[in-house]
Amino acid sequence: MAENQVITRSSRHQKQNKQSPGNRYGKHIFTLISILVVLMVAGGAYFFYESKKQEAQAQDRFEHGATTLLSEIQEERNQSGIASQKSEKNSDQLKEVLYVPENPDGKLPFEDSKKTLEELMAKAKKKIKDGSKSVVVGKLDVKSVSDQLDVYTLVAENYQWNGKAGDFDGAKTVSGDAQYIFHKTGQPVSVNELIPEDADLLGIQQVIQQKILDQAKDKSAMIDKVLNMPRISRDSKIQYTPEKLTITLPDNETGVKEMTLEYKDIAPYINTALVDQATLKDDSVPALDPNKKYVALTFDDGPNPATTPKILDILKEKKATATFFLLGENVAANQDLVKRIVDEGNEVGSHSYSHPLLTTLSDEEVKAEVQKTDKAIFEACGILPQNLRAPYGAADQRVAKIAGKPLIHWSVDSQDWESKNADAINARLKSTLYEGSIVLMHDIHEATLQALPQVIDTMRAEGYEFVSVDTMLQQSQKPLYTYFGATDFRMIP
Numbered sequence: 001m002a003e004n005q006v007i008t009r010s011s012r013h014q015k016q017n018k019q020s021p022g023n024r025y026g027k028h029i030f031t032l033i034s035i036l037v038v039l040m041v042a043g044g045a046y047f048f049y050e051s052k053k054q055e056a057q058a059q060d061r062f063e064h065g066a067t068t069l070l071s072e073i074q075e076e077r078n079q080s081g082i083a084s085q086k087s088e089k090n091s092d093q094l095k096e097v098l099y100v101p102e103n104p105d106g107k108l109p110f111e112d113s114k115k116t117l118e119e120l121m122a123k124a125k126k127k128i129k130d131g132s133k134s135v136v137v138g139k140l141d142v143k144s145v146s147d148q149l150d151v152y153t154l155v156a157e158n159y160q161w162n163g164k165a166g167d168f169d170g171a172k173t174v175s176g177d178a179q180y181i182f183h184k185t186g187q188p189v190s191v192n193e194l195i196p197e198d199a200d201l202l203g204i205q206q207v208i209q210q211k212i213l214d215q216a217k218d219k220s221a222m223i224d225k226v227l228n229m230p231r232i233s234r235d236s237k238i239q240y241t242p243e244k245l246t247i248t249l250p251d252n253e254t255g256v257k258e259m260t261l262e263y264k265d266i267a268p269y270i271n272t273a274l275v276d277q278a279t280l281k282d283d284s285v286p287a288l289d290p291n292k293k294y295v296a297l298t299f300d301d302g303p304n305p306a307t308t309p310k311i312l313d314i315l316k317e318k319k320a321t322a323t324f325f326l327l328g329e330n331v332a333a334n335q336d337l338v339k340r341i342v343d344e345g346n347e348v349g350s351h352s353y354s355h356p357l358l359t360t361l362s363d364e365e366v367k368a369e370v371q372k373t374d375k376a377i378f379e380a381c382g383i384l385p386q387n388l389r390a391p392y393g394a395a396d397q398r399v400a401k402i403a404g405k406p407l408i409h410w411s412v413d414s415q416d417w418e419s420k421n422a423d424a425i426n427a428r429l430k431s432t433l434y435e436g437s438i439v440l441m442h443d444i445h446e447a448t449l450q451a452l453p454q455v456i457d458t459m460r461a462e463g464y465e466f467v468s469v470d471t472m473l474q475q476s477q478k479p480l481y482t483y484f485g486a487t488d489f490r491m492i493p
């Protein structure tokens, strides 16, 4: 159409322009401009029409995508069984859906879910890129952590529309504080449920102290500060998640203000139903073979430079391990020997500093007996002894509390200290040893080391294996309890 018109008009112009060439060119220019204007108007109209059409199609795709997404979310809400009040807001750019959980019995662990959700929605909307289309959903998420534990979280999810892909990008989530709900009570997990006994707090205290020492650059400058730390209590600030625990420590000289602990390191001291089971896996405790009979040989009153090395030689040769309850006063002069005990896979425990009857001492004296020994053993081998064997097996609750350590007693007495005779020791153990027993011996008697090879050989022939106390108890022992054997332990009355 336009071209025909142009040809007609230009031919007419040609005739008219014969008289004046200048005028003729002017007319040509006018014609060209006219053509351009017409083309531009037509083109503009075309592009305007096209872009409106595309915009409408894009909006249709977004609306369709949003409807599909929101019906999926509705389905997920229905499946979740969380009764909610639903409200919606719609614009071309933004679809907002808010599910405020109903709370008829007031059991939900949130003060004002609606207010929190609205705040989260506002935060989520701020993250929408300028000019983008989005779907924003506010709701309560409930996920199962274990068969005893759910996590409740108020969330706002922002699904930003990707026009090019014709789909939503994955949700970006803004979350409120997580609340962990214990099935048994229907209430948030409390510190008292997670850490049930005072014994557990003392056990955690031991782990914290060893950790601070492990992390210290100058360990010898740190040991006194660690031994004199005030203990954590039920008043300590304890931040719990199913993955880890963070405890604010009471004021202390170590410079460490809080400690984050992995559950595998404090498993005996917590209610493990309340934590993520994957966080409990611990490879540091050797697994026991259910087909073997385990016993724990323990040697008291050393280290003794004349006899202890020979005991260690025998254990090494026979591939057996044992536990040595050391007297603090013997340690300083025999640091290499203590180190050797540990390096060869054996375990060290505390047997007090000077072998007193602890029950007759004052609180301060008991504390000094325990702390001086801890320090001596730590300086020799870098380990704070976890376990205490009270001299003469004499301890009460007061002593146990001050010591803050599990008390390792025994169930089989070799009577080596009495008989001082290798044959008598062998006969005694042959007749009294049983699976899971803790055996009392002393690494300071000649007769004990003479008896030891035969003890190991004859008992091994009967199916026994020799492991440390920690291994036999699978590191489950707690302060304020006395342990007589693998399955025989009780709280100190």
Ligand SMILES: [Zn+2]
Pocket (backbone or CB within 6 Å): 300, 301, 351, 355, 391, 392
């Ligand atoms: Zn002793």
